[in-house]
Amino acid sequence: MGQGWMGRLRAGLGRAREGLLGAIASAVGTRRVLDAAALEGLEDALLGADVGVLDAEALIERLREAAARERLDADGVPERLRLEIAERLRGAVRPLRRAGEPPTVVLLVGVNGTGKTTTAAKLAHRLKADGDRVLLAAADTFRAAAAEQLAVWAGRVGVDLVRHAPGGDPAAVVFDAVAAGRARAMDFVLCDTAGRLQNKANLMAELQKMTRVAGRACPGAPHEVLLVLDAGTGRNGLQQARVFTETVAVTGLVLTKLDTTARGGIVLAVHRELGLPILYAGVGEGLDDLRPFDPDAFAAALLGAG
Amino acid sequence: MFESLTQRLEGVWQRLRGRGRLTAADVDEALREVRVALLEADVHFRVVRDFVDRVRERALGDEVLKSLTPAQQVVKIVHEELCALMGGTGARLASASQPPTVVLLCGLQGAGKTTFAAKLGGLLLRQGRHPLLAACDLQRPAAVDQLQVVGRQAGVPVVAPEPGDRPADVAARAVDRARRLPADIVVVDTAGRSQIDAALMDELRGIRDRIHPHEVLLVLDALAGQDAANVARGFAEGVGVDGVALTRLDSDARGGAALSVRSVIDRPIKFVGTGERIDAIEVFHPERMASRILGMGDVLSLIERAEAAWDQDKAVEVQRRMRGAGLTLEDFLDQMQAVRRMGPLEQILGMIPGLGPRLRAAGGMPQLDDKGLGHIEAIIRSMTPEERRRPEIINGSRRLRIARGSGTAVSEVNRLLRQFEDVRRLLKGAAQGRMPPGMPPVRGLGGGLGGLPGGMGALGAGHPPAGLGAGPGVVGPGVGPLPGLGLPSGGPAGPGRTRKGPKAGRGKGHRKGQGRKGHR
Structure with missing residues (x-):
């Protein structure tokens, strides 16, 4: 493997960090026309944002058509691409549901390390600021000190927490929390669950049990x-969404860590294939950094202009 | 691990193999698949581009097009380039001349x-x-x-x-x-x-x-x-x-x-x-x-895991006893635990060369988890030491007690005992030189592991595709053909012996077990 190849690669990756706008500029070049090379450059840029081959090719196809039909030139490309992406996610917006009769029971699920615990805290903070009464449930009884982590957050937010001893049955935590939520007239019960890889059948079954038990403690939950x-998740995000939806009927997504260099392009495929709405976006480490998902802002950020 | 990428590349190779000679267009078609597969595997798009370019350059060279086995040549090039991409050889941690x-x-x-x-x-x-x-x-x-x-x-x-x-x-x-x-x-x-x-x-x-x-x-x-x-x-x-x-x-x-x-x-x-x-x-x-x-496949990793999970002295002892047909249910349990220590079954099976495609051809990787083994373990643990050593003393009322104690049904206890008898009989035959082919006697690491791929091959070949598709049947009670166990099973887990439905592995027991094992 020649050093020249490595060197080229490294230099190239440096450029990738400048975002799609830079990529577009370099792809379009000085000729200001959308030729095959320019389109290929754009496709690469979309691939680099985890948009995936299928969606990237579809988006490029739209640009190609537009270029032929409307004489779209280089200056129009970024705005056009942004609109195309935002348009695809327009139907993905909806607010958090509220149960006809409180409490509304919310289960946060996902693979390890995506930020479930932090999201539970941020969501509690958000709802509390709106005047809702919120109860947190530490149903991650597996990861060492997960309950402690959530307890710290509960303290900062100023809401109550239901927790059991480590290693306990997470479904029992859910049951107790939902029951407590009803007894204490809470508006929301937010259950943080342990991270699990979707290819672990037994852990997915454990999650199913939690949803069953929640329904037993409160009809409709x-x-x-x-x-x-x-x-930052790559193509596996789609597989995660598929399997979690199959096993526990996921109702929506929370896209976290959007404040990073990662672009989250995977949600395009997830929404296209599964039709799942994206309720919130995590954009920072502070309690206030959970925002309702905004397709326009997301598309702009994906193109490196956010 | 790289299951899906492997799958896609296998599809490409299959098509390339079907042709006697390759044209530049053939190579390009295959490389397009490689490109998509690598991108869908989250390889960085620039790495993919350069990788594909390099492979194309070499694949279009004389060494491939004029070769009598062009497809194999392309596979070889992709393999070589892939190895190069991931780095030469395994690297170790740095070590300080003066600790720590x-x-x-x-x-x-x-x-x-x-x-x-x-x-x-x-x-x-x-x-x-x-x-x-x-x-x-x-x-x-x-x-x-x-x-x-x-x-x-x-x-x-x-x-x-x-x-x-x-x-x-x-x-x-x-x-x-x-x-x-x-x-x-x-x-x-x-x-x-x-x-x-x-x-x-x-x-x-x-x-x-x-x-x-x-x-x-x-x-x-x-x-x-x-x-x-x-x-x-x-x-x-x-x-x-x-x-x-x-x-x-x-x-x-x-x-x-x-x-x-x-x-x-x-x-x-x-x-x-x-x-x-x-x-x-x-x-x-x-x-x-x-x-x-x-x-x-990944046979080397498999062998390494087996080495870590096996107690060589014990294996030798078991082997000695097996020769004398003195195998007990305790030995049975030990062997099973050794297999479990190697990791989740699904992972182990994924390492067997050639098994992946065969399982997929049969309708996808069956849901393999450790519940089947767990039941057997529970049954044996519910026996008294005397019963484990001399299973022939287990009468009707003992069976009922064991089933209750292990949370299983008497039929399951019966099945285990029957299988165990089969194994014992087979081993006795083997000791007298009538070992069936592909089932080497357990000889610790040497013999037992040497038998790994063969034994697993037997699993793939012995089970009709439909049986594999049935999923949990593979884990079922047919512990026999597992690698390293070296114990022939009481026959393939046919439909009659299949555990019902993919319900295995419910609940929390497995995970807690994992935690506990962490203390070892």
């Missing part, structure tokens, strides 16, 4: 099952 | 640093080293608690911060403590950030400049997408990275990050995390991984 997806 | 060796971990939030720190500590402990962990993540709530818990599980002491400490202070104290203990290697867990920002880099540099680590390991999530390349580059530029640990390779992610990172920062992947158990860590072997991507 869980009202929301939110899959927490890390913006 | 200091290893600094870095990575983004949620990459799995804390868990990996404990796993690495445990691995070093098993290698006869004296590790010490330093809890320098003062950012995430309860991160210190978490490291203390997993450190305890791994049996490795943890240095925790004292009030007023900054991360670098904890690290320095840990190194100091290591000198006095003495411990010969310190693993420093650090805070992650959601992104590579100035504050994170400053903190990491602060720690680095205080303790002068011999090795800076970047912990990277195998689920990561295209951004993995940027992340690796950011850490490499910000603190300097000597090696990479790839976590969550037990997922079904294709882990293309492994392919990108090495070429982007020119640093080897040294370790991989392969499960939630505290001992689920392996040394990374690039050549094995490349073979695996190309559908050639």
Whole structure:
């Protein structure tokens, strides 16, 4: 393997960090026309944002058509691409559901390390600021000190927490929390669950049990099952969404860590294939950094202009 | 691991193999598939582009087009280039000339640093080293608690911060403590950030400049997408990275990050995390991984795991007793546990060369989990020592008691006993030289493992595709043909013996079991 190849690669990756706008500029070049080479450059840029081959090719096809039909030139490309992406996610917006009769039970699920615990805290903070009464449930009884982590957050937010001893049955935590939520007239019960890889059948079955038990403690629960997806996730994010939706009927997504260099392009495929809405986007480490998902802002950020 | 990539490449090879001679268009068609497969595997798009270009250049050369076996030539080129991309040979941790060796971990939030720190500590402990962990993540709530818990599980002491400490202070104290203990290697867990920002880099540099680590390991999530390349580059530029640990390779992610990172920062992947158990860590072997991507299985990793799980002396003893047909249910249980220690069945089966495609051809990887084995274990554990040694004394009322005690049905107990009898009879026959082919006697590592691929081949061949498709039937009671067990089963798990439905593995027992095993 020649050093020249490595060197080229490294230099190239440096450029990739400048975002899609830079990529577009270099792809279009000085000729200001959308030729095959320019389109290929754009496709690469989309691939680099985890948009995936299928969606990237579809988006490029739209640009190609536009270029032929409307004489779209280089200056029009970024705005056109942004609109195309935002348009695809327009139907993905909806607010958090509320149960007809409180409490609304929300289950946060996902693979390890996507930010479920932090999202639970941020969501609690958000709802509390709106005047809702919120109860947190530490149903991650597996990861060492997960309950402690959530306890710290509960303290900062100023909401109550239901927790059991480590290694306990997470479904029992859910049951107790939902029961407590009803008894204490809470508006929301937010259940943080342990991270699990979707290819572990036994852990997915454990999650199913949690949803069953929630339904037993409160008819209709869980009202929301939110899959927490890390913006840095690659193509496996689609597989995560598929399997979690199959096993526990995911009702929506939370896209976390959008404040990073990762672009979260995977949600395009997830929404296209599964039609799941994206309820929130995590954009920072502070309690206030959970925002309702905004397709326009997302598309702009994906193109490196956010 | 790279299951789906393997699958796609296999499809390409199949088509290439079907042709006598290749044209440039054939090569391009195959390479398009390779490109999509690699992109869908999260390999960075620039790495993919260069990779495909290089393979095309060589594939269109005379060595392929004029070759009598062009398809094999292309496979060979892809394999070679893949190996080159992942780095030459497996790399080791740096070692200090004067202990302690200091290893600094870095990575983004949620990459799995804390868990990996404990796993690495445990691995070093098993290698006869004296590790010490330093809890320098003062950012995430309860991160210190978490490291203390997993450190305890791994049996490795943890240095925790004292009030007023900054991360670098904890690290320095840990190194100091290591000198006095003495411990010969310190693993420093650090805070992650959601992104590579100035504050994170400053903190990491602060720690680095205080303790002068011999090795800076970047912990990277195998689920990561295209951004993995940027992340690796950011850490490499910000603190300097000597090696990479790839976590969550037990997922079904294709882990293309492994392919990108090495070429982007020119640093080897040294370790991989392969499960939630505290001992689920392996040394990374690039050549094995490349073979695996190309559908050639991962026999070497399998053998290594078997070695770790087997007690050689015990195996010899079992073998001695088996010759005399004195095999007991206790031996049966020991062997089963050895197999379980090798890891989840699904993972083990994935390492068998050729089995992957065959399972997929039969309708996908069956849901393999350890419940079938768990039932058998429960049944044997519900027996008295006398019953385990002399199963012939187990009468009707004993059967009922055993079934109750193990939470199973009498029919299951009966089935196990029948199988055990079959095994014993077969072994007796074997001892007299009537061993069926492909079922070598257990001879510890030599014989037993030599028999691995053969034994598994027997599994694939012996079961009709429909049986495999039935899923749980494979785990069912047919423990026999498992690798390393070397025990022939009481026959393939045909429809009559299949456990019903893919309900196996419900509940929490399995996971808790994992936790407990972590204490070993």
